[in-house]
Amino acid sequence: xxxxxxxxxxxxxxxxxxxxxxxxxxxxxxxxxxxxxxxxxxxxxxxxxxxxxxxxxxxxxxxxxxxxxxxxxxxxxxxxxxxxxxxxxxxxxxxxxxxxxxxxxxxxxxxxxxxxxxxxxxxxxxxxxxxxxxxxxxxxxxxxxxxxxxxxxxxxxxxxxxxxxxxxxxxxxxxxxxxxxxxxxxxxxxxxxxxxxxxxxxxxxxxxxxxxxxxxxxxxxxxxxxxxxxxxxxxxxxxxxxxxxxxxxxxxxxxxxxxxxxxxxxxxxxxxxxxxxxxxxxxxxxxxxxxxxxxx
Amino acid sequence: xxxxxxxxxxxxxxxxxxxxxxxxxxxxxxxxxxxxxxxxxxxxxxxxxxxxxxxxxxxxxxxxxxxxxxxxxxxxxxxxxxxxxxxxxxxxxxxxxxxxxxxxxxxxxxxxxxxxxxxxxxxxxxxxxxxxxxxxxxxxxxxxxxxxxxxxxxxxxxxxxxxxxxxxxxxxxxxxxxxxxxxxxxxxxxxxxxxxxxxxxxxxxxxxxxxxxxxxxxxxxxxxxxxxxxxxxxxxxxxxxxxxxxxxxxxxxxxxxxxxxxxxxxxxxxxxxxxxxxxxxxxxxxxxxxxxxxxx
Numbered sequence: 001x002x003x004x005x006x007x008x009x010x011x012x013x014x015x016x017x018x019x020x021x022x023x024x025x026x027x028x029x030x031x032x033x034x035x036x037x038x039x040x041x042x043x044x045x046x047x048x049x050x051x052x053x054x055x056x057x058x059x060x061x062x063x064x065x066x067x068x069x070x071x072x073x074x075x076x077x078x079x080x081x082x083x084x085x086x087x088x089x090x091x092x093x094x095x096x097x098x099x100x101x102x103x104x105x106x107x108x109x110x111x112x113x114x115x116x117x118x119x120x121x122x123x124x125x126x127x128x129x130x131x132x133x134x135x136x137x138x139x140x141x142x143x144x145x146x147x148x149x150x151x152x153x154x155x156x157x158x159x160x161x162x163x164x165x166x167x168x169x170x171x172x173x174x175x176x177x178x179x180x181x182x183x184x185x186x187x188x189x190x191x192x193x194x195x196x197x198x199x200x201x202x203x204x205x206x207x208x209x210x211x212x213x214x215x216x217x218x219x220x221x222x223x224x225x226x227x228x229x230x231x232x233x234x235x236x237x238x239x240x241x242x243x244x245x246x247x248x249x250x251x252x253x254x255x256x257x258x259x260x261x262x263x264x265x266x267x268x269x270x271x272x273x274x275x276x277x278x279x280x281x282x283x284x285x286x287x288x289x290x291x292x293x294x295x296x
Numbered sequence: 297x298x299x300x301x302x303x304x305x306x307x308x309x310x311x312x313x314x315x316x317x318x319x320x321x322x323x324x325x326x327x328x329x330x331x332x333x334x335x336x337x338x339x340x341x342x343x344x345x346x347x348x349x350x351x352x353x354x355x356x357x358x359x360x361x362x363x364x365x366x367x368x369x370x371x372x373x374x375x376x377x378x379x380x381x382x383x384x385x386x387x388x389x390x391x392x393x394x395x396x397x398x399x400x401x402x403x404x405x406x407x408x409x410x411x412x413x414x415x416x417x418x419x420x421x422x423x424x425x426x427x428x429x430x431x432x433x434x435x436x437x438x439x440x441x442x443x444x445x446x447x448x449x450x451x452x453x454x455x456x457x458x459x460x461x462x463x464x465x466x467x468x469x470x471x472x473x474x475x476x477x478x479x480x481x482x483x484x485x486x487x488x489x490x491x492x493x494x495x496x497x498x499x500x501x502x503x504x505x506x507x508x509x510x511x512x513x514x515x516x517x518x519x520x521x522x523x524x525x526x527x528x529x530x531x532x533x534x535x536x537x538x539x540x541x542x543x544x545x546x547x548x549x550x551x552x553x554x555x556x557x558x559x560x561x562x563x564x565x566x567x568x569x570x571x572x573x574x575x576x577x578x579x580x581x582x583x584x585x586x587x588x589x590x591x592x
Contacts, residue, residue: 004589033588049588093589185577242574258577264585267563274566277573278538281481281554289560291586292329292345293300293389 001098005176006033007106008117008263010086011181012067012075014042019069026065027058034263040152040218041227042077043086044132045181047263049195051238054094056104059088059173065115067168071195072143078216079227080136081170087135089124090175101175102126109173113159116168120151123174128158129251134210143169155209180233180264184226187255193218194224199249201226201241210236223257233269239276267291297552300322300328300393301351302474304559306382309361311336323354324362330559336514336522338373339382341477342558348392352400354470355384355406363412363464368439374512375523378435378442379465385420386471398422398470405469406459409455412464415446416455419470424454431468432508433498439465476529477558480522480541483551487513490520496544497522497537504540506532519553529565534541535572563587 009028013019014037017042023046024035030050037044049060065087070084083235084295088108105126112118127133146164149155157163157170164170186194194215210232218225226245230236246256273286288291303326309315310333319342320331324420326346333340340499366380371391384404388397401422408414423429437445442460445451453466460466481501482490490511497503506528514521522541526532567581582588 006585018335027314031588033585034583064537228361238574256575259575260577261579263581264583264588267584267586270570272567273574274569278534278557278569279552279555280554287557288563288566289302289329289562290563291328292560 002094003009003052003100004049004093005052005096006091006093006264007055007059007088007127008045008091008179008181008203009048009059009062010043011044011062011070012072012077012084012086013066013070014038014040014044014077019077020044021182022069023062023065028061029054030058036262037114038079039217039220040077041079042075043079045263049093051102052100055090056108057110060115062118063112063118063171065225067118067165071167072169073167075143078218080142080214082139082141082146083118083165083171084167084169086139087123087142088171089179090172091178092175098125098175098177105173105175109159112129112171112173113157113161116165118160118168119146119157119162119170121170122158122173123172124176126174132158135174138172139155146170176249177232178234178266180230180240180265182228182230182238182241183262184228184242184262185218185221185258185260186224186226186249187257188224188252189217189222191215191224193249193252193254194226194229196252197245197248198228201228201244207243208236211241217276237272237276238269239273297391299348299396300345300389300517301348301392302387302389303351303355303384304341304387304475304477305355305358305384306339306341307343307358307366308339308373308375308377308382308449309362309366310336310340316340318365320356321360322357323341323349324357328479332558335377335516338371338510339377341559342398344516345389346489348396350490351386351555352404353389355386355404356411359384359408359414359475360412360466360472363414363461367392367463367467369463370461373438373515374532376435376438377465378430378437378439379461379467380463381414381467382435383419383431384467384469385475387474388471394421394471401469401471403454407466409453409457412461412463414464415442415453415458415466417466417468418454419468422470422497428454428571431470434468442466452588468491473528474530474560474562476526476534478524478526478534478537479558480524480538480552480554481514481554481556482520482522482545483515483553485513485518487520487551488513489545490522490550493522493544494524497524497540504532504537507537516580525559533568533572534565
C-alpha cells in the first residue's frame with residue numbers, strides 16, 4: 001500500500017453552505033472523503049487523503065481560502081476555537097510513518113506562518129515541547145485570548161508572527177494516530193448535565209483513559225451534547241465510551257437520544273462495537289466480506 | 297467489478313482436522329475465504345469466491361474429495377444433513393446475476409449426478425418446482441430417510457440416480473442471495489429451551505420474517521444453541537434477531553452467553569448492527585475508512 005496521509009482539517013464555519021463549499025473546493029490533488037459541518041459548533045471537519053506531498057499542499061490551499069472567507073472577529077460557536085482554520089492534524093495511513101506525518105505538519109506550519117502570516121503551534125507528535133502536545137492547552141484562551149497568549153514568551157509560536165492574524169487567529173498543526181470524534185446527544189436541554197457527564201467520562205477528571213470530553217449546547221436541537229475525542233480508540237473502544245456516558249446520564253434521568261461519528265472510522269472500530277453488543281465469539285475482522293474482495 | 301460467485305459449501309465433517317483440510321484443499325482456481333467447522337454439528341462450511349466457471353468447477357472438485365473421504369453411514373451430528381456434501385449454494389457477487397448463479401448451480405448439479413452418481417435436488421432460486429425451494433423440505437428425512445424419499449415419484453431428483461449414493465447420500469445445489477448463518481449460544485444445557493426459542497423466533501411458527509431456526513445441543517460445551525439462517529438479512533437485521541432470542545430466552549431465566557457469525561458477512565450488516573446499538577444518527581456505510589481507500 002502507498003504512503004498516504006489523512007488530514008482532518010477543522011475550520012470555523014459550519015453555517016454558511018457556500019462558504020463551506022468554497023473552502024472545501026480549494027483542496028486540489030487529494031481525495032476529499034468527508035465533510036461534516038455542525039451549525040451549533042459553527043465548525044466543519046473536512047477529511048481528505050493523499051500522498052505526503054499532496055496532502056500537505058491541499059492543507060495549505062484550504063487554509064488560504066478559509067483565511068480569505070472567515071472573519072474570526074464575527075465568529076460564535078459552541079466548540080472551542082482559536083482560528084479560521086483551527087486545527088490541521090495529519091494521520092499516517094498505509095506505509096506512511098509517523099515521522100513522515102510530523103514532517104508534513106512542520107512543512108505546512110512553516111508555510112502558514114511565512115506565507116499567510118498565521119501564528120502556528122505544532123501539537124501532538126509534532127509538538128516542539130511537552131506542554132504543547134495537548135490541543136486543549138494550545139487552544140486555551142481561544143481566539144479572544146490570542147493576543148495575550150502570543151505575547152507570553154512561554155507561548156511563542158513555532159512559526160509565524162507573535163501577534164494574531166487580524167481575522168484568522170492562529171492554527172494548530174500536528175500529527176497523530178487516528179482519533180475518533182464521537183458525540184452523544186442527550187434527551188435534555190440542560191447543558192450543565194452534559195458538562196457533568198463530560199467531567200465524569202474524560203480521562204483527566206477520573207473517567208476513561210484516552211477520552212477528552214466537553215459538554216456543549218445544541219441550540220438547533222434544543223439538546224445538550226457530550227462531544228468527545230477518543231485519542232486512542234484502538235485501546236478505549238467506542239462501546240465502552242457510550243455505555244459510560246449512558247450510565248452517567250442515568251443519574252440525572254437523562255437518556256441518550258442519538259450519537260454521531262464524525263468523519264471516517266476504521267472498520268475495526270465498528271467491528272469491535274459489534275463484537276461487544278452482539279456478544280460475538282471468535283469473530284475476525286476479515287470475516288467482513290469486502291475485506292476479502294479488496295485484497296490484492 | 298467482475299462477475300463473481302461466492303459458494304458456501306457445507307460438508308458433513310467437523311471433527312477430523314485432516315479430513316477437513318483435504319476436502320478444502322481440493323478447491324482449485326478460487327480464493328478460499330473462510331473455513332468454519334463445528335464439532336457438535338459435525339459439519340464444515342467452506343466459503344470460496346471465483347469466476348462463474350471457477351466457482352462451479354471448485355464445487356465439483358470439493359464434492360468429489362468429500363465423497364471419497366466421508367461415509368455418511370457413520371455420520372452423527374447435531375445439524376440436519378442428507379449428504380457428505382449436504383448443500384452447495386451459489387451467491388452472485390459484483391456484476392454476476394442471479395440467472396448466472398442459477399446456471400452454475402444447474403451445471404454443478406448435472407456433474408454431481410452424472411459423474412459422481414449423487415442424487416441432486418436443485419433448491420432456492422434454482423428449484424425446478426415450488427415445493428423444492430426450501431432447503432429444510434428438501435432435506436427432510438435426512439440421510440437415513442433418503443432411500444424412501446428418492447423412491448417417491450414426487451421427490452425424484454433433478455439429477456442423478458433414484459437411489460442414494462451408498463456412502464455420500466444426496467446433495468442440494470442452488471442459488472440465492474447472501475444468507476446470514478447466525479448461532480446464539482445459551483447459558484443452559486437444556487436443548488428443549490433452545491427448541492422453544494427457535495419455535496418462537498422462526499418465521500414459519502410466528503417469529504421474525506426471513507428467519508429459519510433450530511434448537512440444537514452443543515455437547516462439547518454442554519450448552520444449547522439456537523442455530524439460524526436469516527435468508528434476507530438486509531430486511532431482517534442481525535440485532536433484531538439477537539434481541540428477540542434474548543427476550544424469548546429471558547422467559548426461562550436463560551442468558552445469551554455468546555453468538556457466532558458463520559463465514560463471511562457483508563459490511564453493511566455489521567454497520568446496521570452498530571447503528572442500532574450505538575444509536576448512530578446519519579451514519580453512512582461509506583464513513584468506514586476502508587471503503588474509501590479501496591474504491592477505484
